[in-house]
Amino acid sequence: MVRTVINPWEWQNELGYVQAVEVKEVKSTLYISGQAAVNPDGSSSNADMRTQFQLAVKNLETVISQAGYECKDIVRLTIYSTSSKEFMSTCIDLLKDFARNHEMKQSLTLLEVVGLNETMNVELEATAAK
Numbered sequence: 001m002v003r004t005v006i007n008p009w010e011w012q013n014e015l016g017y018v019q020a021v022e023v024k025e026v027k028s029t030l031y032i033s034g035q036a037a038v039n040p041d042g043s044s045s046n047a048d049m050r051t052q053f054q055l056a057v058k059n060l061e062t063v064i065s066q067a068g069y070e071c072k073d074i075v076r077l078t079i080y081s082t083s084s085k086e087f088m089s090t091c092i093d094l095l096k097d098f099a100r101n102h103e104m105k106q107s108l109t110l111l112e113v114v115g116l117n118e119t120m121n122v123e124l125e126a127t128a129a130k
Contacts, residue, residue, distance in 0.1 A: 001026050001130055003075070005105050015092065016099035017108035021075045026129045030067050034080065034123040035060040036116065044118040049081070053091045053122045057098050060124050071102035073128040077109075082121040084112040091122070 006020035007013070037045035037052035038059060045052050064071055079095075081087040087110065099106070106126075116123050 003105070003129075014096075015108075016096035016104075017077070018105050019107065021105060021107050023075055023129045028130055030064070030069050030073070030128040032060065032063055032126040032128065034125045035063060036120040036123040044120060046119050048090070049083070049086050049121045050090045050094065052120065053087075053094055056122055056124050057094070060126060064126075064128060067128075069128045069130060071098075071128075072104055073130045074102075074104050074106045074126050075129050076127040077104075077106045078125040079108070079110045080113050080116060080123040080125070081110065082113060082115060084110055087122065 002024040004022040004024075005018045006022065007018050009019070012019060035056050036059070037047065037055040039045065039055070045055055047055075061071060064073070079087065098104070
């Protein structure tokens with residue numbers, strides 16, 4: 001696979017994402033359903049957003065690994081949150097660490113939504129390619 005990052009500016013680098021990712025000669029693509037703070041037994045977390053984000057990341061890592069991919073293969077990440085303001089104030093450092101630790105260069109969208117399933121307040125949807 002050939003991956004090209006398009007970043008006309010530098011400010012987004014501090015936030016842990018890129019403006020665009022072009023992929024060519026892709027061997028396989030993985031479309032990952034929204035991963036939220038669901039415990040291994042299937043129960044939903046009642047925790048705060050930061051704790052839920054940590055569990056959602058762990059679940060995303062598990063799905064990607066089980067599929068034979070790595071987090072650095074993520075080319076697109078969409079974050080659904082019940083409060084963008086709360087996400088930016090309590091979770092952005094975790095997002096930056098997640099991206100940096102896995103050497104990710106993904107496009108990113110953060111969307112505020114009215115609600116998510118059950119007690120969820122953050123959900124991650126991703127596309128990975130290799």
